[in-house]
Amino acid sequence: SYVLTQPPSVSVAPGQTAKISCGGYNIGSKDVHWYQQKPGQAPVLVVYENRARPSGIPERLSGSNSGNTATLTISGVEAGDEADYYCHVWDRSSEHVVFGGGTKLTVL
Amino acid sequence: EVQLVESGGGLVQPGGSLRLTCGGSGFTFSNHPMNWVRQAPGKGLEWLSYIHSGSAPIYYADSVKGRFTISRDNVKNSLYLQMNSLRAEDTAVYFCARDGRNGYLDIWGQGTMVTVSS
Numbered sequence: 001s002y003v004l005t006q007p008p009s010v011s012v013a014p015g016q017t018a019k020i021s022c023g024g025y026n027i028g029s030k031d032v033h034w035y036q037q038k039p040g041q042a043p044v045l046v047v048y049e050n051r052a053r054p055s056g057i058p059e060r061l062s063g064s065n066s067g068n069t070a071t072l073t074i075s076g077v078e079a080g081d082e083a084d085y086y087c088h089v090w091d092r093s094s095e096h097v098v099f100g101g102g103t104k105l106t107v108l
Numbered sequence: 109e110v111q112l113v114e115s116g117g118g119l120v121q122p123g124g125s126l127r128l129t130c131g132g133s134g135f136t137f138s139n140h141p142m143n144w145v146r147q148a149p150g151k152g153l154e155w156l157s158y159i160h161s162g163s164a165p166i167y168y169a170d171s172v173k174g175r176f177t178i179s180r181d182n183v184k185n186s187l188y189l190q191m192n193s194l195r196a197e198d199t200a201v202y203f204c205a206r207d208g209r210n211g212y213l214d215i216w217g218q219g220t221m222v223t224v225s226s
Contacts, residue, residue: 001170033212035153042203042219043153048212086153090211095167097143097155097211 002091004100011106012077020103022070022087030089032070034063037084037102046085047072074105082107110134110215112204117220124194124224130187130204130217138182141207144189146200147219154200157189158207194224 005023012018022032032050035043045054047063050070060075074081087100116128130142144156157178158167166178177190187204201221205213 031210031212035213037153042216043205043213044216045208045212045214048208048214049210054214084152088213095165096169097145097158097167099145099153099155102152 001094001096002089002098004087004089004098006085006087006100006103008101009104009106011108012074013108014077014079016077018074018077018081018105020072020074020085020087020105022072022100023068024070024089024098025068027068027070027089028066030065030091032063032065033088034061034072035086035088036081037086038082043086077105077107079107081105112206112215112217114202114204114217114220117202117222119223119225120194121226122195122224125190125192126194126222128189128191128202128204128220128222130189132185132187132206135206135215137185142178142180142187143205143207143213144176144178144187145203145205145213145216146198146222147203148197148200151200156202159187191222194222196224198222199224 034047036046037043050065051063062073084102086102141160159178175193179188201219203219204217206215208214
């Protein structure tokens with residue numbers, strides 16, 4: 001089955017740029033979606049189809065996808081960005097939704 | 109306001125059954141595929157099942173195939189998850205999520221807690 005690999009944690013100082021990776025075999029050929037989840041809350045879609053943003057999501061959050069790695073980039077990190085982030089793809093061969101293990105973003 | 113609200117969670121003994129319901133409002137429910145996703149305490153997201161807007165096709169994660177059944181009633185704007193033969197490892201918050209145009213999950217419910225314990 002298809003596997004998505006994320007780093008368990010990423011730490012960044014306020015105002016700096018955070019990059020959260022999502023690795024998978026030939027992931028560049030798939031559409032990747034990203035979710036932000038704060039403690040005790042439901043996940044929120046922050047990037048879809050690799051780089052598109054839902055309304056209300058700031059431009060500071062952006063996505064890219066190529067080769068074997070997709071990346072969520074958060075520029076000018078703020079305290080409110082502290083959360084868990086999950087990547088997600090549809091694996092056509094298994095007909096399964098696949099989530100990455102999640103990355104905890106800590107703002108120092 | 110576009111909204112999903114889950115209900116039906118609770119405490120159940122191992123081997124027991126539970127039926128979760130997810131009600132949709134503020135959008136045309138019948139136009140959207142739907143999913144169930146769960147999150148065990150302190151763990152990541154785990155996809156469970158997908159149902160197309162017209163109730164077919166349906167897909168399941170291997171961990172629940174044969175034990176859980178997804179269904180929907182587009183007249184009642186409702187999504188269901190029938191869970192049988194529950195195990196301790198099924199303890200989690202269960203979310204329903206709306207499937208957007210290309211598989212992304214654009215609207216989530218607040219979740220309902222299921223605890224499997226004797």
